[in-house]
Amino acid sequence: MVDRRLIENFDWWILLVFFAIILVGLVALYSALYQQIQASATNNLFIRQVAWLLMGLVCFVGFLMIDYQKLKHFSLWSYLAVVLLLLLVPVVGTEVNGAKRWLSLAGVRFQPSEFMKLIIVLHLANYFSSHEIKTYPRLKEFVVPVLLTAIPVLLILLEPDLGTALMVLIAAMTLIYFIGIRLKFVLILLIVTLPMIWPVWNYALKPYQKERILILLSPERDPLGAGYHIRQSKIAIGSGKLWGKGFLNGTQTKLRFLPEKHTDFIFSVLAEEWGFLGCGLLLSLFAALVYLAFRVARRSKDRFGALLVIGMTGLILWQMVINIGMVLGMMPVVGIPLPFVSYGGSSLLTLCIAIGLIENVSMRRYVFHSR
Amino acid sequence: MMRSKTSQPGQAQTGRSDPDSLSDKLSRQILLANWEPTDEGLFQRQYLLLVGVLILILIIYVLRLWQLQILNGARYRYLSENNRVRLEEIPAPRGIIFDRHGIPLVENRPAYHLMLVREDVPDLDGTLEQVAAICGNAPDELRKIVEDNKATRSFVPLRLMADIDRDCLARLEARRLRLPGVFIRVEPRREYKFNGSAAHVIGYLSEVSEEELKKDEYKQYAAGESVGKIGVERGLEPYLHGKSGGRQVEVDAVGRRIRLLSETLPIPGRNLWLTIDAGLQRKVESILSDHIGAIVALDPKSGSILAMASSPTFDQERFVRGLKAKDWNEMSADPSHPLLNRAVNAAYPPGSTYKPIMELAGLQEGAINARSHLSCPGFFRFADRNYRCWKETGHGSVDPHRAIVESCDVFFYQLGMKLGVDRIARYAGLFGLGEKSGVELRPESPGLIPTSEWKKRAKGVAWQKGETISISIGQGFDLATPLQMAVAYAAIANGGTLWQPHVVGRIEGSHPEDVTEVGGRVRRKIPVAPEYFKMVQAALAGVVNEDRGTAKQIRMASIRIAGKTGTAQVVRMPDNVSRKLLARITKDQERDHAWFVSYAPAEDPAIVVSVLVEHGGHGSSTAAPLARQVIAAYIESEPNGPAQAEAAPVPASNHRPSSG
Known part of the structure; x- marks a missing residue:
């Protein structure tokens, strides 16, 4: 029997914005994969993304049903399970382009690291909401959360998958920021790490390692790799002008000039075909989603719920900020996809679950169980 | 959800803003006894700061989009329609091999390959026939190469002829403007100063095979690159190989270079001095x-x-010219095993x-x-x-x-x-x-x-x-x-x-x-x-x-x-x-x-x-x-x-x- 208040408190606006972003994403992806779709109408990445989306919607509904409070009981176990999967990746993982990130289960490849994004939020939210921990915790109370974060981040870095490792780290940092970190801890951290940069840079790093970091910071140094992506991306975006070239009319992205156009650089496909207005629309939709999600977090009546929503929102928000910043040539090129838009099954599934959990907290904000 | 008895109900109360009656308050406190207190007031500062940062980021992004799409839009539109930016590889010269007294045993010479970009060719068949006539090849041979590479995308240059001779090169250069999509690629190739001498010590080169590409040792290699097969060419491959560079060039509609945008020079392979006299x-x-x-x-x-x-x-030069399957079979079937x-x-x-x-x-x-x-x-x-x-x-x-x-x-x-x-x-x-x-x-x-x-x-x-x-x-x-x-x-x-x-x-x-x-x-x-x-x-x-x-x-x-x-x-x-x-x-x-x-x-x-x-x-x-x-x-x-x-x-x- 579904409680009437559950329906009442369901945030229809979030669902609407979520669907709108998904729709914009499918339009952009269709265009980016148009050549593939024409080559084979039944076997292409677009169809696969739609299949993942349907699975994502099932997960979305599934994660609405369970009371999020019950997730607390699973958080430690699911954390341990995903860490175990991450440990399995170097042993039995599938290697693609020199990185071992995937596990294969019944013919379906998935990245355990993607699910770590969710699990780290869930488990840290659980940890921080235990009553022993006040807001603005003491330094020693950060030891456990730092370890909980460091272990998966290191495992993912070793795959190597800088982008996902970064996202797990950022999600954890968002929660730490919200639970409250005293300015003096931040200062201590800076005082300890900043003076180390100079000796590490001058003595510990080999020239090629330095070069890699410099390329990350200024892609122009690597005209054949990242620099080429950025230049092509800028041409694609700029050539969209105000109105864009129109659906399926992009030339820059239709041709091969833009590598990774269906994954990390999908935003430039949108920008080329839908122009400044299309980009504005997508940015507004993301802003609306973040606003609505934060409203859910502020209305939630317990710390766990609030932190869960904040963490999930943070995942979407920071991926969006980093991806678009990279495509616009304002941030280092790191492999982080644009949420809901870039091609990628595990990522899409993860994000659908994230939205499901946000709605979940929203629905149960006034529901008090007497046990 | 267990809540310890020591926590104070009052703390929970501060978070609520709409209590009406005393009984309401009480009942809420009882209910909240199963919950942690809300942190709404405390999180307030965090929200404000974060939302402020986000708004700032969004404004910067919109301004950047404005700059790219509105202010510079016309220029980028021109670039996307009239010009193309291409990536060209500059192969690295392989290391030279000297004897103990500095006499070069193996050097590099330029080899000229005839390349074709199908996308830039208006009349593929006509072009193939012209090229064949200039160099005295059978047009069917060239057509077969194009046919075999049907699966590769049309902007990828195909090598129609490898290591063409000087006469053919000169004739081609003279007609190049009438042959859009055809260009010459220069690549360093091995030149053996004493062909056949120390052949087993030096070794020979050949294209990296598919099995080799799967090995860690050849992770950095692309299909079509040359690797050493025996001798020091094989044993010191990582030193001899070098690292290829490349350049970004702007090309026009028929694939002619207009402008060099940026360039990374190749790192030549290291030279070897052998102990051989x-x-x-x-x-x-x-x-x-x-x-x-x-x-x-x-x-x-x-x-x-x-x-x-x-x-x-064995004859090392044979490998440079590209070993045909027939030559290879002949060599490996030779009972005296010259490659051993x-x-x-x-x-x-x-x-x-x-x-x-x-x-x-x-x-x-x-x-x-x-x-x-x-x-x-x-x-x-x-x-x-x-x-x-x-x-x-x-x-x-x-x-x-x-x-x-x-x-x-x-x-x-x-x-x-x-x-x-x-x-x-x-x-x-x-x-x-x-x-x-x-x-x-x-x-x-x-x-x-x-x-x-x-x-x-x-x-x-x-x-x-x-x-x-x-x-x-x-x-x-x-x-x-x-x-x-x-x-x-x-x-x-x-x-x-x-x-x-x-x-x-x-x-x-x-x-x-x-x-x-x-x-x-x-x-x-x-x-x-x-x-x-x-x-x-x-x-x-x-x-x-x-x-x-x-x-x-x-x-x-x-x-x-x-x-x-x-x-x-x-x-x-x-x-x-x-x-x-x-x-x-x-x-x-x-x-x-x-x-x-x-x-x-x-x-x-x-x-x-x-x-x-x-x-x-x-x-x-x-x-x-x-x-x-x-x-x-x-x-x-x-x-x-x-x-x-x-x-x-x-x-x-x-x-x-x-x-x-």
Whole structure:
């Protein structure tokens, strides 16, 4: 029997914005994969993304049903399970382009690291909401959360998958920021790490390692790799002008000039075909989603719920900020996809679950169980 | 959800803002007793700061989009429609290979490839026909290349013709404006200064294969790149290869370059200086040219290989021009296996050249001493079988010196029985037999020195005592490469230092500081007393310089040579047939392999020469004269005393590159 208040408190606006972003994403992806779709109408990445989306919607509904409070009981176990999967990746993982990130289960490849994004939020939210921990915790109370974060981040870095490792780290940092970190801890951290940069840079790093970091910071140094992506991306975006070239009319992205156009650089496909207005629309939709999600977090009546929503929102928000910043040539090129838009099954599934959990907290904000 | 009793209900209350009545408050407090307090008030600051940052980021992004799409939109639209930015690879020149005196053995020359970008060609068939007419090719050949590459995308340049000649290049250049989509790509290619010389040491290049691309070693390689297949080209591939660069160019609608946008220069491969002496190498090759076999010359004071020849050799230029399947089949079906480096990758029974090692083992183990005398009646009887000496009449009473000088088989049969298979194997192992020498050339054969344990494992049967008799004279299961024998004799000549042989002396990069001197590495000091080495050295000198020595005919007035002949059985000798008879009845392919391993000058050895001639018959008649010619050629090339040419060896191993 579904409680009437559950329906009442369901945030229809979030669902609407979520669907709108998904729709914009499918339009952009269709265009980016148009050549593939024409080559084979039944076997292409677009169809696969739609299949993942349907699975994502099932997960979305599934994660609405369970009371999020019950997730607390699973958080430690699911954390341990995903860490175990991450440990399995170097042993039995599938290697693609020199990185071992995937596990294969019944013919379906998935990245355990993607699910770590969710699990780290869930488990840290659980940890921080235990009553022993006040807001603005003491330094020693950060030891456990730092370890909980460091272990998966290191495992993912070793795959190597800088982008996902970064996202797990950022999600954890968002929660730490919200639970409250005293300015003096931040200062201590800076005082300890900043003076180390100079000796590490001058003595510990080999020239090629330095070069890699410099390329990350200024892609122009690597005209054949990242620099080429950025230049092509800028041409694609700029050539969209105000109105864009129109659906399926992009030339820059239709041709091969833009590598990774269906994954990390999908935003430039949108920008080329839908122009400044299309980009504005997508940015507004993301802003609306973040606003609505934060409203859910502020209305939630317990710390766990609030932190869960904040963490999930943070995942979407920071991926969006980093991806678009990279495509616009304002941030280092790191492999982080644009949420809901870039091609990628595990990522899409993860994000659908994230939205499901946000709605979940929203629905149960006034529901008090007497046990 | 458990909530501890100590937490204060009041804290929960502060978060609520709409309490109406007292009862409402109370009931809420009771309900909240199962929940943690809300942190709404406390999170307020965090929200405000975060939302502020987000708004700032969004504004920056919108401004950036405005700048790109509105302010510069027209320029970018122009760029996207009228111009294209292309990525071109600049291949890295491979490292040059020099001999020890700096004479280039392998260099690079430019090769011109005719490339075609289908996307830029308005009339594909017409273009193919024109190109074919200019260069005198069959148009169908070109059409087939296009057909075969249908799956590759149309902007990827296809190589229509590789390494075209100058005439064709000139004619093409003159018509290039009328042939849109056609361009010439320049690529460095190998040029062998002495084609066929040191071919096995240098090796050859060929396109990286699909299986190789899957290996970690070739992770950085793209399909179509060249990799070294044998010799130092293979062994030092990571040093020679370099790193290709590339450039971003703006091209117009027909693919012509308009502007260079940015460029990364390739990093050339490192140059190699070999320890090979090109002059000596060619002399050694001509000395060996009438035979099938191998000659290795090395410096016993450093393990540097001065010359290494394997006959027959092969035409390296053939690989540069691109080996057709037919050529390849022809080469690999050749019964004389020209691609096989017989000095390193072919193992033969060492025959009597094994005897000095046996004798050193016997002396060190106390099985014999300088005054020992063993009798040789011409055969050794064991288990109802007669094991013959090469001299049917026998040597009579034989001491260790005479045993080597006259190469008495029966002496060593008896010594072998005293030592037993496993002690023999231990000493052979100390001299580097049965293990890879570690030279930079690959693949390398480890040879074989049997032990009783090996026999049990590999053959499933226990070691037979009679087999010990065979291995005592280097027959039976024993196998060694000409290089291994050279290294073992170098250790005898220098009094017990076993070197890791090497052909690379120096690796130099484009940066003046990027130079690595590769010294010899000592594998081990052989634990045999110096006086025993002296005894064996005297006996080896006797082989050439005493009147009863088996190689007395190669004696030279100018230099004292020391060495040992060897004859390796190819066909098992029937019990009751004499060797002389057998030699007469066997065919060429069944004749024995001839060995001669030597060093000179006997007093202060500067060069070790190991000669193997396949099916050459007797070591003394076939192999020894070749060794003599090599030593004579060496003295000619190093008139001021041979040792001076070599720099002091570097004993530590940390200067060696970790090849592979």
